[in-house]
Amino acid sequence: MGYSSSLIQRKFKDIVGKRYDSVLKEYSEFLLTEEELLVPEIRSILVPLDFFVHDITDEAIDVLSAYEATISLAYITDAGVVEILERALNQSSTEEFRAKKEEYGRELLERTAAKLEEHGLSTQTRMFVGHKGDDVVQMAKNHDMVALCRRYADGESTDASISPIVLRICQRVETPALIY
Amino acid sequence: MEIVALIAIAVFLFTYALIVDERIHRAVAAMFGAAIVVFIGIVPWEALLDHVDFGTILLLMGMMIIVNTARGSGLFEYIAIRTAKLAKGSPIRVLILFALVTAVVSAFLDNVTTVLLLTPMLLYIAKVMKLNPIPFLVTEIFASNVGGAATLIGDPPNIMIGSATGLSFNEFVIHLGPIMVINMAILLLMMYLIYGRSMKVDPEEREEMVRTLNDLDERAAIVDRSLFNKSLVVIGFVILLFFVHDRIGEILHVVLPFVDPAMGLEPAEVALIGAAILLFWSRQSPEEIFEKIEWPALFFFGGLFVIVGALVETGIIANIAAIMVENVGSTGEAMFIVTWFAAIASAIVDNIPLTAAMIPLIQDLGATMDVYPLWWSLALGACLGGNGTAIGASANVVVIGIAEREGINISFVDFLKVGMLVLFVTVAVGLGILWLKFAM
Numbered sequence: 001m002g003y004s005s006s007l008i009q010r011k012f013k014d015i016v017g018k019r020y021d022s023v024l025k026e027y028s029e030f031l032l033t034e035e036e037l038l039v040p041e042i043r044s045i046l047v048p049l050d051f052f053v054h055d056i057t058d059e060a061i062d063v064l065s066a067y068e069a070t071i072s073l074a075y076i077t078d079a080g081v082v083e084i085l086e087r088a089l090n091q092s093s094t095e096e097f098r099a100k101k102e103e104y105g106r107e108l109l110e111r112t113a114a115k116l117e118e119h120g121l122s123t124q125t126r127m128f129v130g131h132k133g134d135d136v137v138q139m140a141k142n143h144d145m146v147a148l149c150r151r152y153a154d155g156e157s158t159d160a161s162i163s164p165i166v167l168r169i170c171q172r173v174e175t176p177a178l179i180y
Numbered sequence: 181m182e183i184v185a186l187i188a189i190a191v192f193l194f195t196y197a198l199i200v201d202e203r204i205h206r207a208v209a210a211m212f213g214a215a216i217v218v219f220i221g222i223v224p225w226e227a228l229l230d231h232v233d234f235g236t237i238l239l240l241m242g243m244m245i246i247v248n249t250a251r252g253s254g255l256f257e258y259i260a261i262r263t264a265k266l267a268k269g270s271p272i273r274v275l276i277l278f279a280l281v282t283a284v285v286s287a288f289l290d291n292v293t294t295v296l297l298l299t300p301m302l303l304y305i306a307k308v309m310k311l312n313p314i315p316f317l318v319t320e321i322f323a324s325n326v327g328g329a330a331t332l333i334g335d336p337p338n339i340m341i342g343s344a345t346g347l348s349f350n351e352f353v354i355h356l357g358p359i360m361v362i363n364m365a366i367l368l369l370m371m372y373l374i375y376g377r378s379m380k381v382d383p384e385e386r387e388e389m390v391r392t393l394n395d396l397d398e399r400a401a402i403v404d405r406s407l408f409n410k411s412l413v414v415i416g417f418v419i420l421l422f423f424v425h426d427r428i429g430e431i432l433h434v435v436l437p438f439v440d441p442a443m444g445l446e447p448a449e450v451a452l453i454g455a456a457i458l459l460f461w462s463r464q465s466p467e468e469i470f471e472k473i474e475w476p477a478l479f480f481f482g483g484l485f486v487i488v489g490a491l492v493e494t495g496i497i498a499n500i501a502a503i504m505v506e507n508v509g510s511t512g513e514a515m516f517i518v519t520w521f522a523a524i525a526s527a528i529v530d531n532i533p534l535t536a537a538m539i540p541l542i543q544d545l546g547a548t549m550d551v552y553p554l555w556w557s558l559a560l561g562a563c564l565g566g567n568g569t570a571i572g573a574s575a576n577v578v579v580i581g582i583a584e585r586e587g588i589n590i591s592f593v594d595f596l597k598v599g600m601l602v603l604f605v606t607v608a609v610g611l612g613i614l615w616l617k618f619a620m
Contacts, residue, residue, distance in 0.1 A: 004592035005584065008570060010202040012581025014476070015574050019296060020582060026257060027300045030400045032392070 040176060042067040046143040048136045049075045049108055051101070052163075053149040056112050060147060060180035065119050072143060073112055075105035075127040076136070078153075082129055102127065133165050140173040147178040184222050188490040191216050192537075195487050199533055200571070207476035210483025217490035231489025235343030235448045236336075237478050242451025243333060246418065247293050248472040249458050250411035256293070257401035258408070259285070260301035265398070267305075269390040271379035274305055276368055279319050283327025283364055287334040288419055291324045291575040299582045308389045313588055315375035317579050318595065322367050322567050322602050324575040329563030330360035332447055333422065335573075336481075337526075337535040337562035341555055342447055344539045348426040349447060355556045359613050363564070363606040370602065410462050418454035425450050484536040492540045501544035511550060512619030515557045515611065518542070522561025523607045527568025527599070535562045553618035560610040568603040570595045 012020075045064060047056070064071060077098075086094045105127045113123040128135075132153040140146045146169065154163035162179060170177045195213030199206045217223045223231060250256075263281045267273040278298065285294045302320060306313030328335030332342040332352040342352065381389065402408045424431060429443030445453075459466055491497050508514045518538070526534045535558065542554050566573025570580050570592050576599075580590050 004570065005589075007202060008577060008580050008584060008592075011206075011571060011577040012584075014202055014205050014207075015292060015577055016296060016581065017474075017476070020585075023296055023300060026254070026403075027304075030257075030261075030396060031300070031304050 040144065042069045042144040042176075044072060044143045045069045045145045045147055046072050046074065046136070046139055047112075047147045048132070048139075048152055049073060049105070049112065049149075050077070050132060050152055051104065052151045052154050053108070054151075056115060056149070057180050060178065061116065061119050061121075063178060063180075064116070064121060064147060067145070069121075069144065071113075071116050071121050071123045072139075073109050073116075073123055073125045074136075074139065075109050075125075076132050077101050077105065077127075077129045078132055079129050080131075133168055136169050137172045140169075140175050143175060145176050145178065146173055147180060150179050182494065184220070185494040185496055187220065188217060188222055188494045188496060192487055192491055195483075196529060196533055200529060205476065207480040207483065210480045210487065212483075214483040214486035217486060222490045222493055223486055227489060227493060228486055231492065232482050232485045233340065233343050235446055236340050236485075237481055238448035239333065239339050239343065239446075239451045240336070240478060240481065241473060242448060242453075242455045243290055244473045245455035245469055246411075246415065246451065246458055247289050249407070249455075249462060249464050249469050250415060251293070251297070252404065252464065253407035253411050254401040254403040255408055255411055256285075256297035257301075258398050260298050261396050261398040261401055264301060264305050264393050264396070267393075269309075269381070269386040269393070271309055271311055271381055272372065272376065274302075274309075275316055275319055275371060275375075275379070278302055278316065279323035279364070279368060279371070282320050282323040283330075283360075286324040286327035286575075287330045287360075288415070289333075291328045291335060291573070292578055295320060295324050295575045295578050296582075299579050303582070303586055303588075305389075305393070308392050309381055310385060311381065312378060313583070314590055314594075315371065315378065317583055317588070317590065318598055319367070319371045319375075321573075321576050321579050322371075322599075323364065324579075325563060325566045325573050326360050326363050326367055326606065328575075329559065330357045331422075333451070335563045335566075336532050338559050339447070340481075340532075340535050340539060341559050344543070345555055347555060349422040350426070352559070353423075355614070355617070356559060356610075359560065359610045362613070363609055366605060366609060367602060370605065374598065407462050407464070410458065414454055414458040414461070417457070418450060421445070421450045421454070422447065481532070481536075484533055488536045488540060491537070497540045498544050501541055501547075504541075504545060505548045508549075510619070511553055512615060514545070514549065515553050515614060515619060518554050519557040519561040519607060519611045519614075522558050523565030523568070523603060526562045526565030527572040527603060530571060531562040531566045531573055534565075538562070553614060556614050556618075557611070560614065561607060564606045564610060565603060567606065568596070568599045570599070572599070 045067065082094070082098070085097055089097070109125040109127065113125055116123050136146065148166045148169060150162040150166055152163055153165035166179060170179070191213045195209050198204050198209035218228060259281060263277050264274070267277050282294060282298055298320065299317065302316045303313050306316055325335070329338065330353065332338050332347070332349045338352060341347065421428070425447060426444040428445050429439055429441045432439040432443070433441040459469065504514070508517065522534060522538060538558050542551050542558060545551050545554065566576065570576050570590070576595070580595065583590050
């Protein structure tokens with residue numbers, strides 16, 4: 001920093017004191033930040049589904065419709081649960097569990113895709129056994145946005161809280177995340 | 181020369197050097213210098229009370245209370261957003277409108293607060309327009325100094341001159357107001373010629389800018405609607421009172437016959453009355469508002485008055501005045517010297533300490549010549565001289581300091597090139613008009 005620059009900063013500090021910080025705080029209430037000024041380009045949106053996500057809300061569809069993006073629906077069965085079942089039950093029972101899970105997943109995927117397509121959105125579907133948190137974070141790198149149901153990977157709790165896995169995913173993904 | 185005179189000069193020069201360099205807070209430097217001359221008895225207690233211009237200090241304090249109370253309502257942010265929307269996406273219109281708003285607000289309220297609150301908005305607009313913000317910021321600085329020069333309360337040098345001489349608010353408006361209107365027009369033309377070509381925005385971006393700015397809700401800026409309305413009323417009342425402060429007795433006598441028609445109010449009294457009304461009416465916490473008074477600035481002024489008082493007490497000011505009287509042949513010549521000296525010295529030293537030193541000098545000249553035109557010369561030179569360099573006036577430091585914090589570098593030399601041009605043109609025009617009025 002040159003002499004003139006440090007001189008200005010010294011004088012600025014003496015004249016303004018801490019007033020500029022409070023002015024900035026007041027303006028931040030209604031001026032957009034540099035990040036907010038940039039309109040992100042959203043071409044693909046990842047929507048993870050599982051046993052606990054029963055539906056996609058109309059409000060979420062309204063938001064997703066604002067983008068001309070392809071929706072990737074991914075039904076994930078928890079690999080840990082499958083592993084425990086494999087150890088605890090015999091092979092035919094495990095297969096039966098898998099088949100029932102797949103059937104449920106397929107139905108949910110088809111139902112959700114149909115609902116989204118009704119609103120003019122194009123969809124892709126996939127189903128796999130994996131980790132509900134890590135795999136979503138990994139897949140999010142190939143998408144421009146993630147839309148998460150607050151019940152995803154949660155359980156059948158009846159309160160209105162957001163699933164801890166959803167919060168963890170939001171903390172870890174670099175893309176914008178929508179919770180519905 | 182006596183030893184005390186040498187000490188007074190040394191303290192004066194040392195303190196002014198510290199103020200220019202600002203390694204030590206200007207208020208501390210001024211207080212320390214004052215402490216030395218008081219400690220060794222150059223300025224005794226009785227004289228100290230004479231030298232400290234309480235008119236200036238109380239006027240500043242009153243206006244600080246009014247501005248800080250009004251600030252809490254979101255008034256300035258409201259003005260900034262309204263101005264931005266009025267520009268309708270045209271960069272030139274942004275430049276002109278913000279310059280005019282800055283000049284008008286600076287003419288009646290403190291320059292530092294004005295630019296402190298308008299600069300973030302200008303930076304935001306420049307960002308939205310994807311334009312270089314420097315032309316807007318530089319114009320804002322010049323507009324603040326030109327606008328502030330138009331009234332008694334617009335700029336600290338004028339406050340100090342008004343308080344020391346008893347010149348009325350209307351006299352400032354009559355003698356300096358038209359000069360500053362002309363100078364604003366010249367300034368805008370100069371800025372257009374210098375920066376106009378770099379202010380092109382393609383229609384698509386302009387549309388996006390209008391959309392972004394229209395999304396801003398000026399009503400959301402109003403934090404406290406009741407305080408907002410009360411602030412507007414009180415500021416309006418105070419400005420009205422300034423226009424009639426020297427003949428308030430005549431007006432009051434009509435409705436209150438016991439009031440002496442010869443009574444007048446000092447500008448400081450007007451500001452403190454306004455502050456009292458706003459505090460009483462708004463029910464704002466006095467502790468919070470008084471905390472926001474810029475005490476360092478007030479102590480800075482106090483210290484300067486004592487240091488300059490030491491020069492008066494030791495006869496140095498009288499000697500300089502005598503030399504000037506011997507060598508100056510006419511009022512016009514004195515006007516020329518005072519104006520240009522004040523302008524150039526203000527650009528280097530900062531116009532507040534410069535004015536503090538010049539006031540007793542001109543008062544001493546008053547013993548042998550008509551100094552009335554010289555007060556306008558001093559006001560003109562000190563206020564517009566502030567435009568010359570990045571450190572010439574507080575508004576310059578604030579805007580350039582904010583820009584630097586936001587990663588925009590306005591170098592000292594770059595500012596100097598435009599600032600000196602503005603200084604010479606506006607001071608020459610102002611001096612020409614004063615010359616026609618008083619020296620022809």
